């Protein structure tokens with residue numbers, strides 16, 4: 181499973197990075213980086229939480 185970021189939508193709120201700090205990181209300029217190309221099994225719930233908390237629906241999960 182991978183996390184896909186729609187960069188045009190992302191507003192840099194960072195809620196996703198709080199929900200999944202091992203998977204997503206927001207830098208000081210509000211640029212979001214996906215830290216893990218593949219989501220490890222034990223991070224799956226955090227990845228799903230990150231998708232849920234994004235207020236602008238900029239994240240989705242792909243197989």
Ligand code: SF4
Pocket residue numbers: 185189190191192193194195196197206212233234235236237238239
């Ligand atoms: S919560 Fe959504 S808008 Fe905010 S940094 Fe994450 S992907 Fe971007």
